Amino acid sequence: MALSEDIQNFIHEIALENFLRYLQIETTSSEKTGTHPSTPEQLDLGKLLKEELTKLGLENIIHDEFGYVYADLKASEGYENAPSIGFIAHMDTSPAASGKNVKYIIHEKYDGSTITFPKDEKLTITIKDSPELTKMIGLDIITASGDTLLGADDKAGIAEIMAALTAWKKYSELKHGPITVCFTPDEEIGEGTEKIDMERLNQLKCAYTMDGGEMGELETECFDAWKAEFEFIGLSVHPGYAKDKMINAISVASRFFSQIPEKETPEQTENREGFYHLYDLSGGEEKASAKMIIRDFEVENNKRRMDYLKSLKDTFENQYKGLEIKAKFTHSYENMNTFLIDYPEIVKKAEKVILDAGLELIRTAIRGGTDGARLSARGLPTPNIFAGGMLFHSRKEYIPTLALQKATEVILLIARNWVNED
Numbered sequence: 001m002a003l004s005e006d007i008q009n010f011i012h013e014i015a016l017e018n019f020l021r022y023l024q025i026e027t028t029s030s031e032k033t034g035t036h037p038s039t040p041e042q043l044d045l046g047k048l049l050k051e052e053l054t055k056l057g058l059e060n061i062i063h064d065e066f067g068y069v070y071a072d073l074k075a076s077e078g079y080e081n082a083p084s085i086g087f088i089a090h091m092d093t094s095p096a097a098s099g100k101n102v103k104y105i106i107h108e109k110y111d112g113s114t115i116t117f118p119k120d121e122k123l124t125i126t127i128k129d130s131p132e133l134t135k136m137i138g139l140d141i142i143t144a145s146g147d148t149l150l151g152a153d154d155k156a157g158i159a160e161i162m163a164a165l166t167a168w169k170k171y172s173e174l175k176h177g178p179i180t181v182c183f184t185p186d187e188e189i190g191e192g193t194e195k196i197d198m199e200r201l202n203q204l205k206c207a208y209t210m211d212g213g214e215m216g217e218l219e220t221e222c223f224d225a226w227k228a229e230f231e232f233i234g235l236s237v238h239p240g241y242a243k244d245k246m247i248n249a250i251s252v253a254s255r256f257f258s259q260i261p262e263k264e265t266p267e268q269t270e271n272r273e274g275f276y277h278l279y280d281l282s283g284g285e286e287k288a289s290a291k292m293i294i295r296d297f298e299v300e301n302n303k304r305r306m307d308y309l310k311s312l313k314d315t316f317e318n319q320y321k322g323l324e325i326k327a328k329f330t331h332s333y334e335n336m337n338t339f340l341i342d343y344p345e346i347v348k349k350a351e352k353v354i355l356d357a358g359l360e361l362i363r364t365a366i367r368g369g370t371d372g373a374r375l376s377a378r379g380l381p382t383p384n385i386f387a388g389g390m391l392f393h394s395r396k397e398y399i400p401t402l403a404l405q406k407a408t409e410v411i412l413l414i415a416r417n418w419v420n421e422d
């Protein structure tokens with residue numbers, strides 16, 4: 001059953017207010033610092049959230065030294081024994097574009113035309129950039145001003161969770177069991193769960209990350225992800241006298257990687273297709289090194305790719321006597337479907353309430369990773385629900401205000417569904 005119009009209007013307003021407040025705090029994470037959190041600015045948003053959670057009357061509020069924020073909401077009266085569930089969103093924004101001094105613009109009642117930006121006249125958003133815009137005609141759309149990203153990924157998720165908490169406080173008819181919320185730093189650099197308190201989170205039955213894209217999206221699959229590191233050890237000899245003696249490591253390495261089928265690279269794959277992606281190659285005659293990621297939704301396909309690389313290593317070592325190739329494969333994260341498949345009700349409830357909120361259910365597989373995958377692997381089943389932002393990690397990032405409301409509705413409905421009060 002859908003929520004009343006009164007509640008819908010209330011959460012529209014609160015989620016929007018929250019979002020516009022949070023996007024003004026710079027929280028860009030950085031791969032370069034090696035600290036936790038990776039940038040001190042993320043602590044500013046955490047501090048604000050802690051204050052707001054305190055005002056909302058939550059319990060066991062923690063803002064720890066690594067930047068994580070945790071808080072518990074007591075169950076509605078009579079539902080103390082219902083399963084505890086969690087809602088998670090990340091505080092940082094992608095280092096791919098600036099997140100400093102974000103100035104938002106609300107494009108009221110979007111009319112389908114090209115969206116332009118005051119701070120960069122060449123920058124536009126067209127239907128070609130984002131075909132989903134055709135579904136958003138008549139809605140209010142928020143963008144930044146052209147010089148920064150917007151930060152809907154994932155401050156929209158935080159705004160929605162905080163709006164749900166506000167609605168639970170105001171409307172006692174919105175029943176729910178015990179709820180835990182968790183806001184993480186450094187998701188964009190792959191470290192969102194690095195210092196997370198699993199002991200606390202593993203007391204939950206399940207959690208949902210609010211970090212997907214388009215309204216209606218639900219994701220239960222992501223890549224099975226591997227990293228491969230190579231070292232080519234050759235032999236340098238004066239090039240004038242090198243015949244049958246020199247083993248040119250960098251030159252052999254480039255021949256090695258030219259054996260990767262081009263059809264299995266990111267440039268030529270989409271949807272459920274996997275790939276090899278060489279992203280670093282450097283060195284000289286004596287030594288060369290290379291880094292690669294390997295991705296697929298099926299573990300077997302990744303195993304096949306690694307077997308192929310191992311057979312190439314043997315072939316090359318046979319062909320160039322004295323050459324040594326070291327190859328190291330590490331597993332970065334697993335397809336979360338491997339874990340979620342055992343908990344169909346966690347996914348079914350999310351599917352049901354997305355439809356109850358009046359949305360079209362969009363099931364996609366993430367061509368990347370998610371904190372939910374790492375949490376699922378560590379014992380907390382965590383599918384990913386839309387937060388509503390589009391074209392993220394970009395100065396073109398946008399979100400319709402309705403998405404903020406709809407994601408908040410989904411949070412409220414899912415909690416109600418877990419106490420069987422539909």
Ligand SMILES: [Zn+2]
Nearest residue numbers: 090153154211
């Ligand atoms: Zn995100």
